[in-house]
Amino acid sequence: MLMMIEITPLLNRHHGVSLYAEIYSYIKGEIESGSIVLNARLPSIRQLAQYLTVSKNTVEAAYQQLMLEGYVESRLRSGYYVLPVDEVSTVPPKILDTTNTPTVEKSLRFNFDYGDIEAERFPLRVWGNCLTDSLSEDPQHEVLGYGDKQGDCDLRSEIALYIYQSRGVACHPDQVIISSGTQQSIGLLCQLLQLRGEFIGIENPGYQRVRTVLRDQGCVLIPIALDQDGLSIEELNTSQVRAVYVTPSHQFPMGMILPIQKRNQLLRWAEDNDALIIEDDYDSEFRYVGQPIPALKALDSGDRVIYLGTFSKSFLPAARLSYMVLPSSIIVQIQDKLQSYNQSVSPIIQKAVYLFMHRGHFARHIRKMRRIYQSKHRALIRAIIQYMGVHVEVIGHKSGLHILLDVKGRDYRELIEQARLHSVQVYSPRDQWLDPQMCPASYVMLGFGGVHEEAMEEAVQLLYKAWFGSEN
Numbered sequence: 001m002l003m004m005i006e007i008t009p010l011l012n013r014h015h016g017v018s019l020y021a022e023i024y025s026y027i028k029g030e031i032e033s034g035s036i037v038l039n040a041r042l043p044s045i046r047q048l049a050q051y052l053t054v055s056k057n058t059v060e061a062a063y064q065q066l067m068l069e070g071y072v073e074s075r076l077r078s079g080y081y082v083l084p085v086d087e088v089s090t091v092p093p094k095i096l097d098t099t100n101t102p103t104v105e106k107s108l109r110f111n112f113d114y115g116d117i118e119a120e121r122f123p124l125r126v127w128g129n130c131l132t133d134s135l136s137e138d139p140q141h142e143v144l145g146y147g148d149k150q151g152d153c154d155l156r157s158e159i160a161l162y163i164y165q166s167r168g169v170a171c172h173p174d175q176v177i178i179s180s181g182t183q184q185s186i187g188l189l190c191q192l193l194q195l196r197g198e199f200i201g202i203e204n205p206g207y208q209r210v211r212t213v214l215r216d217q218g219c220v221l222i223p224i225a226l227d228q229d230g231l232s233i234e235e236l237n238t239s240q241v242r243a244v245y246v247t248p249s250h251q252f253p254m255g256m257i258l259p260i261q262k263r264n265q266l267l268r269w270a271e272d273n274d275a276l277i278i279e280d281d282y283d284s285e286f287r288y289v290g291q292p293i294p295a296l297k298a299l300d301s302g303d304r305v306i307y308l309g310t311f312s313k314s315f316l317p318a319a320r321l322s323y324m325v326l327p328s329s330i331i332v333q334i335q336d337k338l339q340s341y342n343q344s345v346s347p348i349i350q351k352a353v354y355l356f357m358h359r360g361h362f363a364r365h366i367r368k369m370r371r372i373y374q375s376k377h378r379a380l381i382r383a384i385i386q387y388m389g390v391h392v393e394v395i396g397h398k399s400g401l402h403i404l405l406d407v408k409g410r411d412y413r414e415l416i417e418q419a420r421l422h423s424v425q426v427y428s429p430r431d432q433w434l435d436p437q438m439c440p441a442s443y444v445m446l447g448f449g450g451v452h453e454e455a456m457e458e459a460v461q462l463l464y465k466a467w468f469g470s471e472n
Ligand SMILES: Cc1ncc(COP(=O)(O)O)c(C=O)c1O
Pocket: 115, 180, 181, 182, 183, 207, 247, 252, 280, 282, 309, 310, 311, 312, 317, 321, 322
């Protein structure tokens, strides 16, 4: 039975996010949560516009976006109707064909390299169209030049919309700066904020590639230890750092999720000490256990958080596209200086990603990948429990695209070597520790983004044989 539903979003008309985005976001959330059911008819554009006292264009734009992303469809002379949320993947599962693998790879059947993504499920044709259109739909030939220093204006608007919807981060597109990677964002930040010689707190263990940039930019690194639930606020309180780099959504590499109490303490620390927080939200799209926790930036009423995001996990590492959101007070200060730096991402790529987002492909892609990575993650954990049981402990399994395994009582060199002899590549996370000797020797790291779900059990079986074979 079809029915028309009532829609009452709480519109915040002053915080810089457009009304159409709020209406769109609200309805999308209601459909995803099941509050607006399949086949329900949305109010007409005129009715909803009148009811919310907004213009018809605003509602129409929200409905258009919902249509683009496949949440609703328009039926002739009848209205807008809700579609099934779960789309069926049209890509057939990949059958493992070892006869076609290149000779160098022949000995290696499964590679748990952190950073790999599921390339076979990437919508290459659609992306190709966006790339072509970025050139052909550009009468002023803007994409052939250097581009906006801060990044393509349309893309920055799409990013602002996306992080508002997905992470609760409300910002103006003018606060967004685009860069060609997280390391580049950090480097630029050091230059713009003149962090040379400043004391900067880093998680230990923490993301080694950011640590390297901070050190090479002349920052004085102050390691802050981790508690069971993430960064030690107690240590931070005694550290006297000007800024701290953190990965609260999914600590890298240990995988814990910073609880809300600690997020609040961290924000309070920044306000009390006139300090900054650099939040790296690198893989927040992929969370498998519990409710999503909003980004730290979403709670940042004191405007202390610099938010970093990347397209490397959610889209493609090859796009070389990341972004940061600066507090509005800082953006004003560094505006002039920013004009001395060229934008590092090609305007062609930026425009193509804008089209990919604007046409709804990005939202669809993320929904699809979230399901795929969730299934892979489940298959991996299930196989580990089934085959290795008490021999190992899984560390940091609630989100993201990697886990750590503590193969109790063993040494990573032997573990990596034995796995290789069974054609599986695993890695050591040692480099993420400031002093690699402090990393427990029994830890290995498995990035599972590039291993197919249907191959997961076999890969774990091989690891079991490699590590415990003689114990049978
Ligand atoms: C902690 C962390 N931050 C950021 C990134 C992404 O970096 P980039 O944007 O340079 O691809 C990664 C990815 O591998 C990561 O582990």
